[in-house]
Amino acid sequence: MSRANAPKRSRRTQTSGVALIMSDKKELHLRMRSIAIIPARGGSKRIPRKNIAPFGGRPAIARVIDAALASKVFETVVVSTDDDEIATVARRAGAQIVMRPPELSGDMTPMNPVILHAYEQMGADYDAIGLIFATAVFLTPELLRDASDRLAEDADLDYVLTLRRFETPPQRGLLCDEAGRVSMCDPSSLTTRTQDLTPIYRDAGMTTIGRTRAWLSGSHSFTARTFGLEVDALSAIDIDEPEDLAFAQALFEQRFSTRSTTRQSPPQTVILRADFFPGSGVGHVKRSNVLAKALANKGFRPILLLDAAARPMGFPFETSAAIRFLSADLDETADAAETVAIARADGASLVIRDSYRVGGIWEDDLTRAGMTVAAIDDLGDSKSAQLSITFTPGAKRPSNLEDTAHFLGGEAYMITDSPLLPARPRGRVLVHAGGTGGFDKVPAVIDAITQVTSKRDWDLTWLCPTPESASWLKTRNAIGKNDTVETWRSGAVWKDHDLIIGPASTSLYETIMQGALPVSFPISDTQGEPRDTWLNLGHALHIEAEEAKDQSFVERLLNFADEEHTPLRHLLTTYSKALDGKGADRVAQALADLMNGSPVPQPSNAPTTGTHIRPCTIADAERFRSARNAPLVRNVSTDPNHIIDWPEHLAWWLKTDAERFVIETDGQPEAYFWHRPRSHDGRNYMTAGWFPATDQPSLAATLRLLQWQHERTAQTHPDHIWVATIEATNKPGIALDKRMGFREAGPAAQAAAKAFWPGTDKRFLIFEKPAA
Structure with missing residues (x-):
């Protein structure tokens, strides 16, 4: 049994001949040739003409036909009836008609002969037959697709059946004999809490989809190998009495014509x-x-x-x-x-x-x-x-x-139907270049993947949507003898791999949602979002356009992705929580609000005012790197010619125990800074660095960050000696250090500084500040 839209998948269990599977909907597109058969007698005694009773201005059976056709599950939708008026209504709604003979039109006629008669009259072979009840007006195309997919994905199943849970546990039922004496149906349940009783279900009377061979064999869905798909109580209403019909019609009007559910009648x-x-x-x-x-x-x-x-x-x-x-x-x-x-x-x-x-x-x-x-x-x-x-x-x-x-x-x-899946063990890698297969746009990236794969134990798959894309890879000698080549597929396409290398497109979001680690790159001008953007999601393995031309750069980043898979996945888990798969529903609701004149929810963008110091997150990492590489900073560093690239910076960010901060004024960064405890020859030291975020750093902001930093470390590491190097011609920096209490370093601190910064030579002064 599965509640439609349930969030988790678990193992199958067997209960009373019905296979119960707690599962969310899985889009498979394993297409079977299917026919829908809708039985609709005209001779209902308790509710005359109930099969064409109006629901939202449209006959009940027409609503059911609409759902069957919209599902695109069935090649053919057939109504089996003995009534000319029902036949006319059904034909206008798009169904084909089979007129059933009198011997199959009685109120005691079993369902299976009716199904088989309609099937035989169509004169074609189908893999599956879907029985749909004519008054199942709350049936949706999504439910039919779900049922069909369940049957398609499991070759052992005979049927998929909609179920409804009994509102009151039948175990609590009472029997009453001729003398009026009461006894329990199940005395063993007397002291069991209601929530601990095994749920019991009944046929919801909406649809049963089964393999044709199962229908033809005469097997019953209650005793065959059947998957139960649970629906809510208000979708599975038995219409047996006039009161049931009145209730169902009222519920239909409320559900589909009020703005609270935003479904309109007639639809916009x-x-x-x-x-x-x-x-x-x-x-x-x-x-x-x-x-x-x-x-x-x-x-x-x-x-x-x-x-x-x-x-x-x-x-x-x-x-x-x-x-x-x-x-x-x-x-x-x-x-x-x-x-x-x-x-x-x-x-x-x-x-x-x-x-x-x-x-x-x-x-x-x-x-x-x-x-x-x-x-x-x-x-x-x-x-x-x-x-x-x-x-x-x-x-x-x-x-x-x-x-x-x-x-x-x-x-x-984010508009996607991607499922949310857990992370997986490392080793399976998939490479793609989007729906057009544009591997030729990034030859250096492809060459880097080939080189790294040859040195690492990767199970590599190339996803090629076109013959041309596979051919290009072959001419590049990119496809190894143990590699797999697949054509494009949809659904949870990334679920079998733990590292996905591909364009910075919709697939990137889906990769994250499906529990894999993405390495992304642009293959067109429309994919020009900088690394800063993706870091907001915790995605730290984006390759920018110029970097994608550098095979060595890409190789180092791929190696880093393999070696640091766990912390990189942790970043995604931490920062991508808003990527929850509900974006399409949020957008659809906003559009409905827009069309109905209702307020459209707006994200909060309240500006930050004043000067603040806050801890850095991974979203700050690229701007932090830019500040480290600024000419103003490099000119007074131990290696002025060295440009810190992204793999080096990312390794420093993830693999060192430095604390990093930014000081901002009115939401704009003034400077980035870090400090880190170190040890040398049995002594504890505090090292640090700060980098202006602009070409003209604010003296007030600089003084504030240095004062804050020293006050913080005095509390967190009171026994640590500050040690710093500074280029001898950097007079403003020297003045600031002296103002903060630094003095010329002694031999021990000088030795420590040279060990911490091997490039320290005679161009630099070394200062220390005693422990707090």
Whole structure:
């Protein structure tokens, strides 16, 4: 049994012939040929015509057919009926009709002969048959997909059955004999707490999907190998009495017409304009598809409007909406005109842009045409959209956005259907270059991977979405004899590997969510986010564009990733908590609020004022490195010509016990500084360094940080002697040291300084400050 949307997966257990599996939904796309059969007699005695009773202005069976067709699980949806009116309603809703004979139309007719009759009448072979009940008006396409995927993923299963837990434990049931005397059904449960009783379930009466061979054999889902998929009580309402029908209709109206669930009746249509070309890859189409699914769950009717170049390709995921195509040769004005025409034809007033090919001109044209425009704004170029969304870590509101526009920024709004998975043991590495397979864009990175793999015991997989990408790797001699080459796949694609090397794109977020360690690099101009951005997520292994041309640099970073896998994973775990997989729902809710005139939640961006000292986080590490490398600093260092690159700096950050701090004024860094306890010849020393963040450091800020630093270490390390080196011509620095109580170092402190900083020579003075 699985509650739909349950957060965890665990092992299978067996209970009363029903396989119970606690699991979240897993998208498999192991496609079976499936047929849906919806039995719908016309002769219901207790509730006449209940199968076509109105729900939200639409007949019950039409609602069920809608869900079956929208699920895209079934090649064919069939209604088996003996009633002409039901047949007409079902046919108009998109189903095929099988008229059943009188001998299968009685109220005592078992279900299996009805199913088999309809199946045989269709005259085609299917792998699976889905029985769907005609009054299951709360059935969703997602539930049908979940049930189908469960069956597809487990070859041992015969059926998947929707279940509903008994509200009151049957173990508490009472029997009453003819004399009126009461006895317990299960006396052994008398003193057992209710929460300790084994849950018992009943058929929810929504759907049963089974293998055709199981149906044809006459096996019953209650006694076969069956997976139970639990649904909530308000989705599985038995409609047996007029009161049940009235309750179900009222609940349907409340659930699907109030803003609290944001599903509308009739649904609002929304256009999602996504591009597909080598500069964007399949990522925009995929995330627009995920957002379409979230919008459908909120009651919208989504339509994907894609570049025509996407038409011939088979997307490695199941689409969640109707699809229209536009020529990729249109300019922004023509594209906008075509988009408006399609939106008006489909009754849409909301259009979402997820495209690099169109921008401000397109948005202006749609706004003038009366459309509400939202933009997934990776490039920060949106101006007139009413809602701008970017999931760039640490994103701030763009200055060019209209004051009246709403803004959603940060990784909490990442649109993905990626599962959240735990980290895995080291050793399995996957390399990819996005949906277009652009390995040729980063030859030095590929060569570095080949070299490092030859020296490390890596199980390496190359993910090649096109024959050309695999061919290029072969001509580069990149694919080793023990390497694996796979074509593109979707879902939890990164789950089998612990190190993922690939572009800084949507896949980077999914890598983190699926428990792997990413090494990223740009393969297009649209992936130009600097390392600073990714450090907000705790992602410390980003290779910037110029660095990606340096094979030696990449090799050192890959080796570091392998050697320091655990602390690097810890950074991701610590800083990526907002990447929780709920971004699509948050964006869909904001869009629903926008269309309903409700307040759209805004992230807090309250400015920091005044001067403050705070501990550094990994998000400060790249700016800290820049300060260490500033000419002003290097000119007075022991090695002025040495530039500290990222692997060296990252090793210092993760592998030393230095404390690091930054002093900021009005949110802007003034200087970075560190201190670290060391020992030499049995004596305890305190070493430190500070680096201005600007070319003109503030004297007041410098004095404050030095005073704070010395007061702190006097409390944390009172027995440590301060030791410092300073270039002899650095008069301001010498004056500051003397002001802080330093004096010329004695022989012991001089020996310690030269051991700590081997480059210390006659150009430098050595000072010490006695312990507190």
